[in-house]
Amino acid sequence: MKLSIVGIGPGSAGGMTLEARERLSESELIVGYGLYVDLVKDLFPEKEYYTSGMRKETERVRFAVEKAAAGTRTALVCSGDSGVYGMASLAFETAEALGLEAGDIEVIPGVTAALSCGALLGSPLSCDFAVISLSDLLVPWERIEKRLACVAESDMPLVLYNPSSKKRRDHLKKACRIMMGSRSPRTVCGIVRNAGREGQSAELMSLEELADYEADMLTTVIIGGSSTRNICGRMVTPRGYSGKYDIAGKGGQNGSGEEENEKTDRISRGGGPLLIFGGTSEGRELALRAERAGYETWLSTATEYGRETAQAHLKGVKILAGKLPEDEIESLIRNRGFSCVIDATHPYAGHISGSLEQAAENTGIKLVRVRRKIQTGPTDEEVMFFSTMDEIIDFLNGTEGGVFFSTGSNAAESYSRLIDMEERGCVRILPSAEALEKVKKAGFSSRNIMCMQGPFSEEMNEACFSFFNVRWLVTKSSGRAGGFDEKISAARRLGIKVLVLAPPQETEGIAMEEALKMIGEGRL
Ligand code: SAH
Numbered sequence: 001m002k003l004s005i006v007g008i009g010p011g012s013a014g015g016m017t018l019e020a021r022e023r024l025s026e027s028e029l030i031v032g033y034g035l036y037v038d039l040v041k042d043l044f045p046e047k048e049y050y051t052s053g054m055r056k057e058t059e060r061v062r063f064a065v066e067k068a069a070a071g072t073r074t075a076l077v078c079s080g081d082s083g084v085y086g087m088a089s090l091a092f093e094t095a096e097a098l099g100l101e102a103g104d105i106e107v108i109p110g111v112t113a114a115l116s117c118g119a120l121l122g123s124p125l126s127c128d129f130a131v132i133s134l135s136d137l138l139v140p141w142e143r144i145e146k147r148l149a150c151v152a153e154s155d156m157p158l159v160l161y162n163p164s165s166k167k168r169r170d171h172l173k174k175a176c177r178i179m180m181g182s183r184s185p186r187t188v189c190g191i192v193r194n195a196g197r198e199g200q201s202a203e204l205m206s207l208e209e210l211a212d213y214e215a216d217m218l219t220t221v222i223i224g225g226s227s228t229r230n231i232c233g234r235m236v237t238p239r240g241y242s243g244k245y246d247i248a249g250k251g252g253q254n255g256s257g258e259e260e261n262e263k264t265d266r267i268s269r270g271g272g273p274l275l276i277f278g279g280t281s282e283g284r285e286l287a288l289r290a291e292r293a294g295y296e297t298w299l300s301t302a303t304e305y306g307r308e309t310a311q312a313h314l315k316g317v318k319i320l321a322g323k324l325p326e327d328e329i330e331s332l333i334r335n336r337g338f339s340c341v342i343d344a345t346h347p348y349a350g351h352i353s354g355s356l357e358q359a360a361e362n363t364g365i366k367l368v369r370v371r372r373k374i375q376t377g378p379t380d381e382e383v384m385f386f387s388t389m390d391e392i393i394d395f396l397n398g399t400e401g402g403v404f405f406s407t408g409s410n411a412a413e414s415y416s417r418l419i420d421m422e423e424r425g426c427v428r429i430l431p432s433a434e435a436l437e438k439v440k441k442a443g444f445s446s447r448n449i450m451c452m453q454g455p456f457s458e459e460m461n462e463a464c465f466s467f468f469n470v471r472w473l474v475t476k477s478s479g480r481a482g483g484f485d486e487k488i489s490a491a492r493r494l495g496i497k498v499l500v501l502a503p504p505q506e507t508e509g510i511a512m513e514e515a516l517k518m519i520g521e522g523r524l
Pocket of ligand 1: 163220
């Protein structure tokens with residue numbers, strides 16, 4: 001058996017290892033997929049070539065194995081690395097199936113797309129990272145989704161191979177939605193097309209933008225982790241997390257000196273500890289940024305559920321769960337010497353914002369209100385906006401058919417005014433005993449209560465709405481991170497009318513981007 005499975009790198013002759021080049025020059029026959037063979041033909045025009053198209057892998061590999069077994073020095077070429085979504089494993093299996101000596105097969109590694117594309121973007125894969133192919137030709141899509149969800153949680157940068165195919169255009173969008181279940185829509189991402197080949201391009205964008213990006217098969221996608229940043233237009237994941245560094249300057253044994261300096265720099269510019277209010281994704285993101293910028297960070301969430309979610313993502317942040325009364329907020333501020341309070345609570349939580357304003361006035365602490373982008377819009381046939389739940393119930397009382405409330409358990413008192421509640425009303429709430437009690441009291445019957453933690457995909461929403469035979473959907477306008485789009489699109493598909501509870505647009509406070517910037521620059 002004289003078979004070498006050769007990874008030729010991303011494409012250009014310069015990206016090939018010397019060993020790969022040597023093996024190709026020694027071989028008599030070069031076998032591969034048309035596009036890859038074209039890339040080496042220029043270098044070795046005198047060789048004998050055998051090419052076949054996509055999806056002809058098994059036939060092509062069998063040909064190479066048989067030729068090699070018959071004594072022809074054969075090189076089977078793959079782009080990138082021959083072992084990473086390459087032909088090497090199939091060659092071993094084929095030789096085994098043909099009863100040939102698989103032990104002789106030689107695998108020559110190459111620069112895989114993750115590395116060539118990573119390098120073009122900057123340095124996104126400096127620490128642990130994961131690789132997933134979105135191709136469901138050989139792997140069931142459910143398994144791919146499961147792996148995506150696991151990686152999403154792990155916070156590791158993720159490289160996506162085969163982000164799209166002609167048949168399946170929505171894989172990347174679905175993958176991004178799964179990632180957004182655990183990562184910020186603002187996560188730094190990069191895409192590279194045709195690395196090392198003609199038409200090479202590399203671009204940075206947010207995870208949210210990536211969800212709408214039309215990738216093709218010649219593209220590799222990298223989704224950053226929470227510490228991945230855009231540094232001068234390049235995608236960079238600094239090595240190690242700030243929480244682990246010796247920021248007091250007793251010797252930076254855990255990391256590079258540069259990162260150490262960056263941190264101490266920020267601390268000296270910034271003030272004392274930060275107190276952030278809000279179990280929202282915005283609250284978590286601000287806390288993470290603050291932690292990374294070297295602030296001692298406290299996050300207050302109204303619910304135990306908020307605490308659990310925050311704890312999973314924010315290891316170095318002190319988390320307070322439960323609604324704090326005004327006087328406790330005040331004494332907390334006085335006792336801990338916070339330099340600033342950030343109010344990132346939900347716009348519906350008007351009460352807490354009021355308490356924070358009062359506490360800030362009494363203590364003289366700086367208060368920053370982060371404005372949340374709220375989706376509102378003109379009322380049309382399908383989507384109607386209301387400013388209170390009572391108005392929605394009044395409207396519904398003039399209609400017929402199932403109503404699906406995805407507005408939580410706090411509005412339970414208003415819900416109970418719905419005529420024929422037991423028949424018409426269905427509700428989806430978080431799995432907490434407190435929430436369940438409230439909606440039961442409001443009059444929902446047990447078969448119409450669903451306890452589950454989101455975010456929910458469009459498909460999941462569609463399944464829920466159909467199951468309960470819903471005609472009306474009631475939702476908050478909670479912005480993109482709140483799964484609003486997924487609800488609206490599922491409703492539109494089923495012809496369900498949507499009633500949106502949209503609070504008045506906030507005009508005060510600063511935008512999320514500005515708050516993140518201020519924290520990152522140590523200005524709070
Ligand atoms: N064995 C190859 C991977 C083959 S799977 C390797 O190790 O790189 C094919 C996928 O790899 C493509 O869909 C794309 O996501 C990625 N890829 C391969 N070559 C690439 C290139 N030159 N530029 C960008 N992506 C590439």
